[in-house]
Amino acid sequence: MITQMRQFIRLRDEAGDGEGGTGAGDGAGAPSTPFGSFYGESGLNREALDTLPESAAPIRSMLEKYSNEDALYGGIKNLQYLASQKSLARLPADATDEQKHQHSTMVKEYFGVPDHAKDYGVTKPEGVPDEMWDQDGTDALLDILHQHNASPELVQALSAHQIAGMQAELDKAPQREEDRRAEVNAELQKSFGNDLQTVSADAAKGLAALGIDMPESGNLADLKIGYTEILQAGQRMTQLIGEDAVSRGLARDSSQNSAGSYRDQAMAIKSDPSNKFYADFTSQHSQT
Numbered sequence: 001m002i003t004q005m006r007q008f009i010r011l012r013d014e015a016g017d018g019e020g021g022t023g024a025g026d027g028a029g030a031p032s033t034p035f036g037s038f039y040g041e042s043g044l045n046r047e048a049l050d051t052l053p054e055s056a057a058p059i060r061s062m063l064e065k066y067s068n069e070d071a072l073y074g075g076i077k078n079l080q081y082l083a084s085q086k087s088l089a090r091l092p093a094d095a096t097d098e099q100k101h102q103h104s105t106m107v108k109e110y111f112g113v114p115d116h117a118k119d120y121g122v123t124k125p126e127g128v129p130d131e132m133w134d135q136d137g138t139d140a141l142l143d144i145l146h147q148h149n150a151s152p153e154l155v156q157a158l159s160a161h162q163i164a165g166m167q168a169e170l171d172k173a174p175q176r177e178e179d180r181r182a183e184v185n186a187e188l189q190k191s192f193g194n195d196l197q198t199v200s201a202d203a204a205k206g207l208a209a210l211g212i213d214m215p216e217s218g219n220l221a222d223l224k225i226g227y228t229e230i231l232q233a234g235q236r237m238t239q240l241i242g243e244d245a246v247s248r249g250l251a252r253d254s255s256q257n258s259a260g261s262y263r264d265q266a267m268a269i270k271s272d273p274s275n276k277f278y279a280d281f282t283s284q285h286s287q288t
Helices: 002-015 054-064 069-085 097-111 135-147 152-209 227-241 243-248 259-271 278-287
Strands: none
Touching: 054 069, 135 152, 152 227, 227 278, 259 278
């Protein structure tokens, strides 16, 4: 403001006769204040007003609102009063409900808070799967932000941050799937070594008998199975080997906990007449 006052003083001198004589355009004496050169006996001094640079457009707009210098000062005083009444300072702890309401109204106007949380315009962007977008959670968060008078700019910034995080997860998904397949393949290779192809072929037949189809690739790492399929497979297994056999369970000690030992036990049940489950299996198998 001090810089602008000095500028007005210079403009005032340029608008006068240079020697404290008449002001520009109206023949009156030299103005006594920095704003005086912009007013004369007939009102606003347009010639002086036109000397203002473009950067002073807000000042020009203010000057044009008043017909004389006294009215201008009255307007400035009123603006100061309104500014003091519309301070965005924090409310005291003992603020009344009315004061809280007035303060909230001023904050809403200042930050451009919409009337309703839905008016923030936050929606699920294209490309984000439905299962990744929590609409109820988003609505609840928008309600909280709205209650605390969050500006639309803040809400959009938060939304952009959230969506960027989702997109980053989507971008990582293919590599995570590739890493998972590699891990499964490495585990199978470690368990079966050169027998993996043969074991996979046998497993495919067994899984088919349980109602589980192998993936087209033939790679167990690509097998997709849910809890429904697991329950159905277990039910089918019970039907194949008999309720009594399932109830007795497969006897095994702690040394038989590898994938290879499971396969050996299954093969023994199928082909070794001395195995105590062989009779149950062949009997059930012959009936299917």
